[in-house]
Amino acid sequence: MTPLINALACLLALLPASFLWTSPRSIARYGISQALILLCFMLFTFFTGDMEDPMMEFYPLKMWAFCLCVSTLTLTKKRTFFMTLAQGLWFWIVFFGSLSLAYRGEPVNNLSMILLFFGMIGVQFFKQNPKEISLGILIYWVGIWMLF
């Protein structure tokens, strides 16, 4: 996957993030919208990525977790809590995915996991949400996405 397509994936993941939690819906409708977003990411990966590369196996999941992370910035209630959860999901996907890939001889990127772990701890210190801090966190996540 080239850096350009990686950046494109980042933009694609940012797209649904802003209106994910806007209108009140039922649990079933939330589930379906999540599923469709995930499906979009999978289709994107399938058509742009090299499916022989094992790293692609969890690429759409990483996109989804990234999207969920960013979407928590729009929340008003319990933002820190959901931020932690979303980053936890991202960490989970990367950690266990890499663990299984390590058995196939794929290199493990420890740095992204460490950054995500510190992100989970870090957001505990930002209880209020001024715009600057939200932007900072967003840049932190985009940085993790783009660089690692």
Next chain:
Amino acid sequence: MVKKLFIVGLILLIPGIWTLFQALSIGPASWALDQSLFWGTPIVNFVFWIGLAHAGTFLSAILLILEVRFQKRISLVAELSTIAAILVASIFPLIHLGIVSRFYFLIPFFNERNIFANFSSPLIWDFVAIFVYLCISIFYIVTHLLSLKHASLLKTRKVLAWILFPLVLWVHTIVSLDFAVTTNNLWQGAYFPIYFILGALFSGLALVVFLLEVQKRRVRKIEELLIAASWLLFVFWIWEFFQKGVWHFEVVFFGFVIVQLLWIPVLRKQKAFRLFVSFSVLISMWLERYVLIIPLDIEWLPVDYGWFALGIGLFLSVFFGLYLLIQKHNPLVFYVSAEESNEKYSRKVLWGILAGAVVFALLYFALNYPLDTSVPLMNWIPVLFPLFSLFAGLSFFALGVYSVVPKKQFFLVSGLLVLILGGAFGAFYAGGDTNLGVESKIISVERVSKNNRPVKDLWASRCASCHGLKGEGNRKFIYEFYPEIQDLTLERLNSQGEDSLTQVVLKGRAFMNPFEGRVSEPEARALIRYMYQLAEEKE
């Protein structure tokens, strides 16, 4: 209804126990396996039942954390189903072992022979995670029952829910890694952890729908969750098709298409239809595991069918048995919940215990890692987190129960548990008797060997006790007991000649015993030549 299902469970246990008996006495040959399919139907059932064990915690602990309103009404049923399902699930991998009595080899605790479990194997992670999950689930349900009387325990419950939240996901993630780390390309997939968690929650929710119907209750939110999960899982099935080109129509039909019928209000109101959907989901999820683990057509044996009786029978009898027991004690227990309580742990206690748990896990790591550094560091984490949870969960639970239960009772029960724990540690430390294997030979007597033994060794073992290592004679022995011994001078040896001396060795003379049968002729000749050599050295 409850009573009837309990009896159905007991009746199903009859063929179930027969299955168990067959499986244990014949071994893995009693179910469908061959020399290329090593994991069969017990593992399918294990993954299925451990998946069912997740809904309980999900609906109770995770929704408690997320502060979802309908959680309270169904939590006890859900927790009970977790306990029963873990008990069922843990049976299958145990039976599946080739030598069941060696199951304790999988416990990552150093035994007396200095051998340790292999931390690269996901089965070790599995063992630890499921054991800890069972322990904390039991703590959780006990605090639930106690909290009805003692509202102060609600804070313990909340902390335990926080511990269970990652733990329950951890368990099924680890189960998925059992497959994802292999070289089998149908099982490989870095998306497996999330895929397996979703599958587990999906089947678990369907089970809870059924268990609530038994109580003549209905929670609409769970049906919605069922639809949401079916969609997410459907997307994963599409992804699996992209990855491996595998598509299982029957799984999608039972697990996705039929669930969508819940959108139709007329059907949704029917109790029978809701049960139909719940069973359809269970069938779909069982099939999903089946087609994953056993990709080829195999011929089933009676025991393969028997697992259903065993699993369902044991689940129903344990679940409804406990249900009846709890209901007898307090008939309203399933419909009431504890009063609200805003009590919280003091920061000192909370952080103290958590720090203790971290220290416990790190200590375990520090003590064991240096002994086997060949295992990558990353492979330790799947065990360290459950150990952390065990310590923290046990501490919070003990602290909470200690504060509300009579002291005598508390120490009696914990004394019993400590007794078992100490016994297990002691047994590990002692190690047990050596397995002598099939034949334990009788130590033999040396015979004439076909190969000529090195002459120096032969002299040392056969001659030196009298003649001495250098032919000088063993003074301590000879001069005390025997009248005389010939001095092995070169002159004397030459006067006898090699042939006759060889005959002396074989046939004996005067005080010397015959060595025929213990020393071969070439060996005897070699000994004589060695004697010459020794004599030459002396002069």
Next chain:
Amino acid sequence: MKKGIFFLLFVFMLALIFADIFFSPSLASNTKKTSIPFLHALHGDSIGLSCEACHSGAYTNREAFMPSKSDCMDCHRLPLTESEGIASLDSALKNASEHPFQTKNRLPAHVVFHHGVHAKANVSCEECHSNELAWDRGTPPLLLMNECLACHQGKRGFEASATDCASCHR
């Protein structure tokens, strides 16, 4: 609370000790009783005999071997002492079978142990078999894998040696 914790600790220790005693490897002897009264103490260094004099493979072979009757008779053809027991010894030897000493190997079939290699590495017999007096008392050697391993890891004063499974197990 404090009392209770001590109670739990006490119970834990008790269970540990009892389980240890209960699960410890058995000390039962595998040697069949023979009619020959034999004492290692009389046959050892006092008369200048090495272990190899009777256990002919002890320093060179995989198995140490037990002595046969003719091995005994090499020396015992003559009355060796004037002590009282000699008559009964002589008659016992006379009536003994060709292989009077029979002992079952405690070494499992899947373990390789070579006496000669260990003798070559200057490990004396007493390191594992304790001393001759213990033998005469009827205490067989308690050879456990952790004892082997401790020595092989270099904890018993010898040079560290192979500790991989495949060098001793098959």
Next chain:
Amino acid sequence: MLISKRTFIKSFGALLGGLLLFGCRKQGEKSLSRVRPVSIPDIKKQIKEAMKNQKPLDSLVAIPVPSSLKAFPNATNRFGMAIDLDLCDGCGECVLACNLENNIPLVNEYQASKNNYMHWIELRDQIPVTCFHCGDAPCEKVCPTGAAVHSPDGVSAMVYARCAGTRFCGVNCPIKIRKFNYVDALDEGLQFISNPEVPVREQGVIEKCSLCLHRIQNARLKAKTIGKEFLGENVTTACAEACPKGAILFGNWLDPNSLLYKKARGRGVYTLSSIAPFDPSVVYFKGVR
């Protein structure tokens, strides 16, 4: 009490009765099992049967000559074998020799009908396939108890006393050459103990080619009593010894004086495509490089 005492006793009684009934049935079955003496012709017969149902073979790919192991960079030995496909005609003599050397049990009729033979060497498309003793073995990684371990000599060994029979190694072997001991061969009279040097495996463990580990061990001990460094001289495996064409070579990949090392010069070295990523110690020779 919601469930009456009577119901409880009834259901419990039925449970117990059922148990006893089926327990008796099992006992009857066990005593019926035939005990028959196994002889060499029996073994030959079963090898012939097994040769009829050969499993398909993966394609062969070229690999470099095995060199020192990643896990033991300082080791002086890496034992291995080479099977010369230009000489091998798939006669099956190696399978027989292996069976006799390692006391490999026969299987009963049911297992035979499922093609579950215990032979450590299989013929697939007339080519002998055995454990390749991968340097980076996937089976050893997943064995939970540490029964499957690599020796510094390059042998992928099985410690049978430590095997609990989880069969994870078998699952993870790319060519499924590991054999699970489904039946108690001694109990069923299917075992022919021809070599007392090799212990008989009990029911419920995975077994596989050990590269005649007992021969290696014995030779090493012999060398050590003389005080020589052991590089694998005077050792060979049973299959190599038995091959009428001399197609199988045993040796030390790290010893320049080893016959195997010398013969590998200029030969094309191949292995199965699914094994190639795992650094096998047992290879095929074919053609020239």
